[in-house]
Amino acid sequence: MLSPTALRRWSWTHKWSSLICTLFMLLLCITGLPLIFHHEIGHLLGTEVEAPPMPAGTPRASLDQVLAAARAEYPDRVVQFASQSDEDDALWFVTLTPTPAPTEDFKSIAVDGRTAQVLARRPVDQGFMYVMSRLHVDLFAGLAGKLFLGLMGLLLLVAIVTGVVLYAPFMRKLAFGEVRRTKSPRLKWLDLHNLLGIVTVVWALVVGGTGMINTWADLMIKYWQYDKLSALLAPYAGQPTVPAAERSALQPALDAALAHAPGMKLSFIAFPGTTLSSPHHNTFLLRGNTPLTSRLLQPVLVDARTAQVTAAPQLPWYLTALLVSQPLHFGDYGGMPMKVLWALLDIATIVVLGSGLYLWLRRKAPATAGSNAAQPGSSNTPAASAQGASA
Template structure:
């Protein structure tokens, strides 16, 4: 049984972590819902790019990576190719990201090229449309890295709110049958019971999605640390060398062939070209993926010398990057097909109800429960007035 002091501490934690993060969690749940079905919605909106139909004899052929790169670069000859990779939904297409310089920038273009013919199919609508709006709001609220880290902090507050909510409500819920909603009580009590029920049902999911979302906000920092801690030592011989110009580089296809030779039957996830944040000034860095639902999210980097097409290094990803890569599909539920997406969507909707009902219960908390009785020490208000719950559920708050 919790002591009065422990209840006050847990109550304070639950109240303030819940109040601070609720509106941001509602934003993330609302924007995350369409992102679960981003491919399906993209098809409906006409944003998804599909490979044109060709005769069966041509469907298996592939042109060289150099041909595809030249076609993409011809669309924006004033830009340089930063990244390229196979389309996850359709391997007949490759995408190429181009920017003014190799360094990351908001001003970039993305072009889809048919791997069978080497012809440009269409440009992606970068920064346009409904799904891009949802994605940017969900990832960083249009605030870049500071926005990501801020949302990561909100995710941490959510995890604290979940743990403290379980600690405070567990004793009270033992007094009722699981799933009981007291329909004969006031509207507020019925919402309290529904809030508790949905909170318990979605608890594990909320914790998993909240934790993986928080980890994802650290992606840029984790990659930078990996480059500083591990990759920099491997690239010491190339330190301070200028970025290889296009004329100085050898054939792209030769570097792809080297990657495939050492890739242990893996597929290309993406390629980072010299000077970009995922590579070095002297290498084409291939990130290869497995062919199963799980291994397709685990990447193996191969640093291929862009001039000689020789393998320089094949570093193993450290545990923190492996954890990051595993957390990304788990966050959106996109590794188990449509059934998993539907389950994720239903749990997302239930979480929206939990967050909304928690806010409603706080706003509708009786004035006396907020301020405490006259002449007594004011009790902390919030979702966890556990002592009041034990005495009279009518005074409980979300």
């Protein structure tokens, strides 16, 4: 059992970690709700691109033809990345930018992988889902915004853990789940805050933890490139980026990558000189066929001149953790039932956060008849001043 001094310390930590992160967590929960259903909302708004139906066995165009079709739309740009749709591998998305360097100025072209015909020129910097995504990922502030949200995620985890510690002394005179409806509005909200907080605690830990990991993605990739990839590229030291005119055809390079990792499928391609590749390689990121392995990537580096595989390094544990956490954060593992569950828990967490803010704002409200001071969790107890037992 916690001593009064320990209880005050836990309460102080819970109170301030909650207060500092609450508004930002509310923003993330509100923006995260539509992102759970981003595919379904895209279909509803007509922004989701679909390849037209064709007979089974329709031959595929080569990767070179697909990229040529995309480049024809913006001949003054270079191809940075290309990816196949997770839902339909007949659909390619090609990203073009002014230079291979990292930039926010990019165009996305959807190309039919069978006919090499352009299907759509997707706007990537406008619309409702774009705003929701940028607010959720980085607050329109790039890496600084991501790291700031990561700090808020850490405070959320502190608030959750301290709230769980405070829950037992708070509930010592109440039945589990009891809401004192005959008491003051503040006490009713305090009970509801604690009930929803303890019910959603595991989900909040999972989503808060995975969200915090996701904010470190850029730094993790840069560290991997510095720590592991640089050793693999030692034979190319001092050589400039391979000019486009000296690069081999891409379809043989893709075939070589797939042959090197039988049973895997293409997810993503990064071209020479871009963020996720080297100046000398086409980097093919391959994925497995099961719900779990489809989220894990195997990089295969193929020499841009010779179309020969030169390396296929295993991803380190921290990048594996990142890849696993990304779909878990949005409930992408279990289809629609898991998405609905994630949405319901998200809404419950919004209530927890909102009620915690309400309890803080009403902390100096006068007690109603019957004196709240005699009630566990009243405004005079450390647990109540800490906004209850959850974030």
